[in-house]
Every structure is written in structure tokens, then in C-alpha cells.
Amino acid sequence: MSRFDHLDLDPRLLQLLVAVVEERSITRAAGRLGVTQSAVSHGLERLRAIVGDAVVVKSGRGVVPTAHAEALAVRARELLEALRGFAAAGTFEPARLVATVRIAANDLQRDLLLPRLFARLHDAAPGLRLHVVPSEVPSAEMLRDDGCHLVISPRPPEAGDIVHKRLFEDGYRVFYDASQRDAPSTREAYEQAEHVTVLRDAGRALDIDRVLGAAGVQRRFVVQVPDFAGVRPFVRGSRRLATLPGLLRVDLLRGLAHAPVPVACPPMPMYMVWHLRYQTDPMHQWLRRELEAVVAPALEAARAA
Template sequence: MSKFDWSDLDARLLQLLVAVVEVGSITGAAQRLGVTQSAVSHLLDKLRVITGDPLFVKSGRGIVATARAEALAAQARELLGELERFARSGEFDPARWQTTFTIAANDFQRDLLLPALMARLRQAAPGLVLRVIPSDVPSLEMLRSEHCQLVISPRPPDGADILQKRLFEDRYRVFYDPAVREPPRTRADYLDAQHITVVYEPRRALDLDRHLAAQGIQRRFAVMVPGFAGLPPFIRGSDLLATVPGRLQSHLLRDLASVEPPVPCPPMPMYMVWHARHQVDAAHRWLRGELEAVVGDVVT
């Protein structure tokens, strides 16, 4: 009979499981946790005995998690969150906060807000590690499974257990290469041109295009890219137009020209989104406040 049972589980084993599942390698998990590879291997062997599952199997030159490991990692994230909240049952002190906080954001909001947020966090909460993942079109499951603790997106998922707060509102502008073409001054100029756009989910129209379609406006797309970072190389040296959030002119598209759209476009709101389990959590509430302070400084 195995000498291990459920009472042998501790936070270190749960953190290890989550780290290996998320990173996908023994080496990466060891680096994230600040331990040796041999320590990770030893603890994984202990977990395998406890769970009765191989947890990870070889795939090419790396490893992949078994279905059981994926399911256990989701439960482990929940348990780790509960343990952290248990330990913080007293007054919250950000200077003593030791955690990895995951925010899901696409490249527009990531580059606009998160460097400034990280600068604030390094001063006030030096023990916090900020992990940033792409949000694409955010889903309820991202927050329910603790895949991330906060989402920044113009498209909040809709759920009774999901909360949101508007951070700011942006306006669309049309970006182009002034060395190649003139700005589109009329609706006809705009509709005659070819366009480039960002598409996160195949066959799902952008909110902007659904709005334009309701007015009988259909853009002609020559290129679709998976993120805003893909726009500049295609716009430079071409006659393509990109109708995107205007605040991109402060960083990613700063070397391109832009004008207001010659067709009516809706505003683009930006929200922070979180699960109800974190609504009254002191640490989560503090970090949301830090993000709002960053918005006040960065978005003018």
C-alpha cells in the first residue's frame, strides 16, 4: 500500500503542479518556482503516487499534461487562492504580498497600461510577479478556472458571477502611410480603399464592422492579423487603411499618420473584468485600485 495519501498534499505540491502545467516543462517550472530541476522531478514523483496518474507524458522533445493533470491544476488554482485568502485574513500589506498575479490583455491594452502598472507594483509590492497572457476574445472560463485573475478588454464576457468596471473610452482613427497615399477624406474614399484589421476569432466580425454593417457600410479587407502589433509592417509602404483605437498613435502606430474616420464609428470602451470571488478580497481590490490609478495617469 502507498505510504502517501491526500494528507500529504501541501501548497508547494499544488504550486508545482500548476507551474508545470502552465509552463509545459520541468526546467521552466523550476525557474518559476526558484528551485532545482531535481526538486521538481522529486515532487512530481510524489504527486504521481498521490494521484495515481502519470500527470505528464513525453511529446516530441517536451512534455504535455494528461487530462487528469489539467483537471487537477484547475482545482489546485482554486485551492491556492483559498489558502492565500486564509493567510491574508488580517490586514492586507502589499509590501508582504508574495504571489503571481495573472492579467489577460491583448497587445493594445497591454502596452498602454501594464508597463506603468508594473512600475507601481515593483515599488509597492516587490514580491508580486505580474504574468501577462493574451485575452483574445475573453471567455467566462478564463476567470472561473483562475486561468487569470483579471481581464482588460473591450468585450467583457457576460455571466452572473462576472464583474466589470469601465476604465476608459477610446475613439477610432484611420491610420495610413502618408508617404504612399492621401488620407481618406470622404466616405467614398474610405470605401474604395482596401483595409487591414485585427481578428482574434475566425468568422467573428468586429464590433466596429457590425456597427458599420448596420449602416450599410462594408469594408474591403486585404489583410487580417491576430494582433495590433501586426499592423505597422503591412501599413508602411502600402495604401492600406487601418481603423483602430486612436490611442495607438502614442506608441505602436506613432510613426504613421491618422485622421478621424469619414464614416460614423462608435466609441470603444475598455473594461477591467474579474470573478465575483475576488470582489471583496483586499489584495485584489488593492490591485484594481492601482490599475485605475495608472489609467488616470496614462489615459488623458
């Protein structure tokens, strides 16, 4: 009986066993494995100690495997194939994917990017389903607890286990109804107007509202709606203004006129955000690449609108 533990086996010993059994020659087995003959001989000694069998015996000028070695070689091939399957388990084939991908996005990034993204994903992975959830003000917890695989937001949570990458940036514009008024060309005209804005369910004001307020810009908000889709009905047919990301002109604010904001405004960045545990996941890497791939066409279409 062997005094060695089965854990003394390693894939190289299994490969050596298969090579010696198939080649029926230590010299040819060494050449096949790319090692020296002494390395093969040393490996055979280890195998003999582990399995309690001679493994090979002399036959004329060569060697032949024992009956036990022949049987062990069959199992060794199966184990090596299983190891190759284990190593390949991280590979990803979109066509074989059957899964639901959850992406958190608010109405701007949802309408701008996600229809294009899903078209690409579905072409490559017909078994994929997309579940879009509102991101509101995204938290690290919604990524930690698998509430979503990816967040698209101008506000990535600050946490050591959260990763983000900038997708693009947008400039702010003043939206108005050109049939009712001209664009405000001065700060005074801008401050004197009535304004419509968005206040998300979380109760946090838009970044631009906080920035302009901190800069001392005085605006009178007469309407607050929970999302960008609610803005147009309150601006159309009125003299009210809405200061929002310019890309909203493509869809949600289509039909409204827009002009530069007559006060200094920073750009609005947009990020994709994910949890660190997905950093090297093949499916997630594919998802992120596909999202990045739709950004340029979406922005080009928006500029042409």
C-alpha cells in the same frame, strides 16, 4: 465535571475572565469592559458552570482568582490573540506579498497600461510577479477557473458571477501612410481603399468592423492579421487604411498618420473584469485600485504623443 459544552464559551466570556483575573475586582472589571457589575457577575456564573471552578473567591472586601482561573486566563489571552489574528487575516500588506498576478489583456491595453501598472505594483510589492496572457475574446470560464485574476477588455463576458467596471473609452481613427496618400475625407474614398484589419485567433472580427458592416459600409479587406502589432508593416509604404482604436498611435502604430473615420463610429469602451469571489478580497481590491490609478497618466501621455 461541567455539564456545558465547550462551545458555550465565547470571546466575551474570555475577555471577562481576563479582566477579572487582572483587575481582581468585579467593579473595576465592569468598568474596563464597559458593562454593569451585574453583567460581570452573570458572566462569572456562566464561567463557573462551564469550567467547573469558582473562578474567583472573596478576599477581604475584594476577590482573588483561583489558581485554576489564573491558568485559564493565560489560555484565554492566547485564544483572544488568535481571534484577533483571525479577524485580521483579511488585511493586506503589499510589501509582504509573494505571489503571481495573472492579467489577461490584448496588445493595446497591455502596452498602454500594464508597464505603468507593474511599476506601481513592484514599488509597493517587490515580491509580486506579473503574468500577462492574451485575453482574445474573454470568457467567464477564464475567470472562474483562475486562469487569470483580472481581464482588461472592451468585451466583458455577460454572466451573473462576473463583475466589470469601465476604465476609459477611446475613439476610432483611420491610420495610413502620409507619404503614400492623403487621409480619406469622404465615405466613397474610404470604401474604395484597400483595408487592413485584425482577426483574433478566436475568429471574431473587431467590434468596429462588425458595426460598420452592419451599417452598410462596404470595405475590401486585403490583409487580416492576428493582433494590432501586425498592422503597421502592411500599412506603411502602401495606400492601405486601417480603422483601429486611436490609442494605438502611442506605440504599436507610431509613425503612421491618423485621421477621423469619415463615417459614424461609436466609441470603444475599455473595462476591467473580475470574478465575484474576488470582490472583497484585499489583494484584489488593491490590484484594481492600482490599475485605475494608472489610467489617467497613461491617457494623458497618449494625448501628448
